[in-house]
Amino acid sequence: MSYDAVIVDNDGVLTKPTPTNVHRAAVRAAFSEFGVEPTTEGVDGVVHGSLTHVRRVCEVHGVDYEEFWPRHEANAAAAQAAAIERGEKTLYDDVSALVDLDRTLALVSNNQHETVETILEAFELDSLFEVAYGRDPTVEGYRNRKPSPHYLERAIDELDAERVLYVGDSNVDVLAASRAGADSAFVRRPHREDYRLAGDPTYEVQSLADVASLC
Template identity: 30%
Template sequence: MTASRIALIFDLDGTLIDSAPDLHLATNLVLRDEGLPEITFEQTRSFIGKGASNLISRVMAAVGLGDDPDDHARLLSKFMAHYEGEPANTVLYPGVADALARLEAAAHPMGLCTNKPDAPTRIALRHFGLDRFMRTVASGDTLPQRKPDPAPLQHVARALGASRALYIGDSEVDAETARRAGLPFALYTEGYRKTPVSELYHTYVFDHFDQLPDIVARHGASVEA
C-alpha cells in the first residue's frame, strides 16, 4: 500500500445507514407482545451504539422491567427474530454510495467495524449493495470484545493490511474506540451522537458524505508530508 492509500474503516448504524426506524419497530413489537409499554423513537435512537444486547438492557430499564437475565435473554431472542429480516425502513445516508464508489476508485481498501450482530449486518450490507466495498467485517459477535474496546477496530485494520488507517463513525462509542486504538477519526455529525462535537475525540468532522473523499485525500497528503 502506498502512503496515499489509506485503509478506511467504517461504522454502520448512524454512519452508513440510518437503521433507527427498524430498530424502533422491532423493539416495540417485542414490548407489545410482552404487554409492556412501548418506547419512543427518540428513546430507541439514544440506545443505539453498543449492540443489541445493550439496547435490550436499556429498553428493560426504560420500561421498569429490571435486569433479570432470563427476561433479557427472552426479549433479545424476540428482538432478533423481528430484526434479522430485510430492512424495511432503514435508509442509506445521503451520498454514501457515491462516496464509497469514489474511494474504491482511488484504491483505498475498506472495511467495517460495528457492534451490530453479524446476521443483520450482512443482510444490511447486501441489501444496500455495500458488501462489495467491504473487504473485511468485524461485527458485534466477531470477537469477544466489542467497541469501545479497540480490539475489533484493530482486527479490521490488521485484516486490511493497513499501515495507515482512518476510522469513520458517528457516535461517542466510535470516538472512544478510535482514541483507544490510536487511530485518526472522521466524525459524521448527522448520526446518533448526543455529545457536542467539541467534547469528542476527532481528527475530521463532516456532515455529508460528499465531503469524505476530500477528507481522505487531505489525510493521505498529510501522512505523506
C-alpha cells in the same frame, strides 16, 4: 495523511438511522415470544438503555435476559430488513464517493451483524468492503459494542493495516478509534447538527466526499 485503510460506521454514515418505531416494534416482538407485553417505558429502556436496563426490564417481567437477548437481536435484524424493503432505511447519497476511493475499505457497526449483511446485499455493497463486522447476537457481543474497540481492532488486524481512518457520527466512534490506535473522522450529518462531541476527532467533515478528499 495517507491511510492504508478507511473503515466506516454504518448507521448515520452509510445508511440513515433506523427509525425508533422500528426498534420498538422489535423489542415488543421479542417479549411477545415470552408471552409478555412490556410498557412503553420498558420498551424504551431496552431500545435506549444499557444491559443493566435490559436486565432490569426483563426481571420486572420474569424473563431471563440472556434468553431474551438473542430473540431481541433476531427480531431487530428482521425488523430492520423489513424497514429497508419498505424504503424506511436508505443509503446516503454520498456513499457513491467511496466507490472510486483508492483505499482498502471496511465496515464496523454497532448494529447486528445480520443487519450489516442485509444492508450490504440490499444496496449491492458487498464488493465495496473487504471486511465487514456487526455485533454478535449475544450478550457478550452487545458488551463489545463501541466505544469498545473490539470489532474495530478485529477489522484492523484482518486488514493488516497500520494507518487507519475510522469514519463515524458519534462520540463512541471517536473514542473507539482512539482506543484502537486509529484516526477518526466525525461526519456531522443533519441528525447531528447540534450534537456535542466529548472529545476531538482527527477531522470533522460534512460528507463522505470530504472523507474521500482526506485520502
